[in-house]
Amino acid sequence: MKITKRMAIFIIILSTFLNTFAEVSYKLGANKLELNVISIITNYSLFLGLTAYGVSACLLIIALRGGKLSVLYPIFATGYVWVTLTSIYFFHEVLSLYKIFGVLFIILGISLINYNNQTNHNNLSNKVLQ
Amino acid sequence: MKTSIYAIIGVFIASLFGGIGALYLKKGSDNIKLNFWKLIKNYDLIKGILCYGFSTLLFIPSLKFGELSVLYPITSFTYIWVILFSLIFLNERMNKYKWLGLILIVIGVILIGIGS
Numbered sequence: 001m002k003i004t005k006r007m008a009i010f011i012i013i014l015s016t017f018l019n020t021f022a023e024v025s026y027k028l029g030a031n032k033l034e035l036n037v038i039s040i041i042t043n044y045s046l047f048l049g050l051t052a053y054g055v056s057a058c059l060l061i062i063a064l065r066g067g068k069l070s071v072l073y074p075i076f077a078t079g080y081v082w083v084t085l086t087s088i089y090f091f092h093e094v095l096s097l098y099k100i101f102g103v104l105f106i107i108l109g110i111s112l113i114n115y116n117n118q119t120n121h122n123n124l125s126n127k128v129l130q
Numbered sequence: 131m132k133t134s135i136y137a138i139i140g141v142f143i144a145s146l147f148g149g150i151g152a153l154y155l156k157k158g159s160d161n162i163k164l165n166f167w168k169l170i171k172n173y174d175l176i177k178g179i180l181c182y183g184f185s186t187l188l189f190i191p192s193l194k195f196g197e198l199s200v201l202y203p204i205t206s207f208t209y210i211w212v213i214l215f216s217l218i219f220l221n222e223r224m225n226k227y228k229w230l231g232l233i234l235i236v237i238g239v240i241l242i243g244i245g246s
Contacts, residue, residue: 030193087199098245105238106206112231
């Protein structure tokens with residue numbers, strides 16, 4: 001299947017939100033985490049998180065077929081913003097200037113790392129998905 | 131909720147294993163074939179997946195002992211490990227954007243660490 005640039009961007013946005021969903025589910029699961037088998041296998045948030053994370057990773061690989069890393073990775077990196085915002089909303093964590101600037105630096109850093117990268121990783125993901 | 135230093139160390143080590151996992155996946159992906167026997171005999175691929183698994187296994191319990199908005203950004207250290215490992219083990223070339231990006235990520239994580 002040919003993935004157009006526009007589709008790649010749509011898929012990476014979907015992947016980013018699923019990834020945020022996964023992290024929040026992990027946190028919910030971790031809060032209920034206890035060292036006993038029954039409580040772990042009935043910890044639905046944990047499995048929901050793992051599933052969402054898996055789907056998100058697959059979508060990321062698919063998106064990389066159709067777009068450049070320099071475009072797609074900065075979009076994916078906005079996940080740090082969404083995770084921070086949902087943590088404040090759901091877990092009543094505190095927003096501080098440190099967190100705001102920390103997240104901004106991280107996103108800028110991830111974007112810069114991929115700035116010069118023109119590969120669209122067609123070879124790799126075609127091999128995986130052929 | 132205050133974030134425990136052990137949770138921060140746990141996520142930090144998880145990011146290290148994420149980086150090692152990426153290195154093995156890259157090595158494994160060089161000879162990937164969609165054939166079941168070849169896939170399970172692709173030891174680099176399997177080591178990569180095991181590293182990712184271990185990384186997740188370390189990350190999730192760490193989240194119990196701290197704020198998600200502090201611990202999740204620390205996972206961005208994976209990018210740093212990946213760059214350093216590609217430089218050392220895959221002989222990939224650095225450029226000024228990568229160095230600058232690397233420094234910005236470190237500053238970002240330190241800022242979030244100080245804030246907690």
